[in-house]
Amino acid sequence: MSDKAIFTEKQYLGREFIPLTIRLFLxxxxxxxxxxxxxRERSGDLLMVxxxxxxxxxxIMGFLLHFRTRVQNKSIxxxxxxxxxxxxxxxxxxxxxxxxxxxxxxxxxxxYNLHSKGTIRFFTAGKDAIHLTDRDGLVYIIGSQxxxxxLRAIEAxxxx
Numbered sequence: 001m002s003d004k005a006i007f008t009e010k011q012y013l014g015r016e017f018i019p020l021t022i023r024l025f026l027x028x029x030x031x032x033x034x035x036x037x038x039x040r041e042r043s044g045d046l047l048m049v050x051x052x053x054x055x056x057x058x059x060i061m062g063f064l065l066h067f068r069t070r071v072q073n074k075s076i077x078x079x080x081x082x083x084x085x086x087x088x089x090x091x092x093x094x095x096x097x098x099x100x101x102x103x104x105x106x107x108x109x110x111x112y113n114l115h116s117k118g119t120i121r122f123f124t125a126g127k128d129a130i131h132l133t134d135r136d137g138l139v140y141i142i143g144s145q146x147x148x149x150x151l152r153a154i155e156a157x158x159x160x
Contacts, residue, residue, distance in 0.1 A: 007071040007153030009146055013110060014061025016125035027054040066124045067112050069142065071153040074160065076132075076142070078122055080112045087113055087122075091158050093134045099151050102129035102143045130154065 014020065030051030037044035067084075070077040078087040102108060102123055114121040123129070123143035130150055132140040144150045 003072065005070040005072040005077075006156060007069070007150055009069045009144060009150065011066050011069070011124035011143075011145065012062060013064045013066045013124065014058055016110075018107060020058060023054055023058045027051045027058075030054065066110055067122060069122075069144065069150070071150070071157055074157050076154070078113075078142070084112055089132065089134075089140055091154065093136075094132050094154075094158065095135055096131075096133040097151065097154055097158070098131050099147055100129060100131050101127055102141060103127075 028051075030047045034044045034047040034051065037047070066081065068079045070079075074091045076089040076091065078089075080087075102121075108123060110124045111121050118137065119139045119141055121141045121143075123141070126143055126145045128145075128147040129141050129143045130147060132142070132154075134140070142150075
């Protein structure tokens with residue numbers, strides 16, 4: 001058994017388009033209100049600080065790893081943030097693998113190991129996901145920005 005992963009993907013919290021756009025519009029709104037306030041009002045200075053804080057937090061979140069997905073040794077390994085545990089999905093117990101949408105909603109919160117209604121969800125950004133069904137009927141939904149490569153890697157490992 002080789003320890004080299006045939007597929008690796010890292011997903012970062014601050015790189016999804018819609019939340020990033022919302023944060024930048026909030027910062028622009030703070031700067032615009034600051035520009036139109038009178039010089040004798042002190043609240044304008046506070047808005048300038050808040051606008052810069054939003055931009056700095058957005059930059060930091062762009063480098064904050066949410067989770068890493070690896071396919072190796074007939075299993076899928078999902079590593080999360082600092083305090084999360086490693087999740088290992090054995091591909092020998094998987095009976096069905098398919099590509100699909102993560103959710104029908106436009107806005108989705110990032111989740112790691114969320115157990116809800118017979119599914120376990122892993123998601124950061126994008127709209128596509130891999131749906132894995134195991135022998136017990138439990139469905140794993142793993143969001144990915146490289147779904148085709150992820151699906152090929154899973155099928156290659158299951159075929160070994």
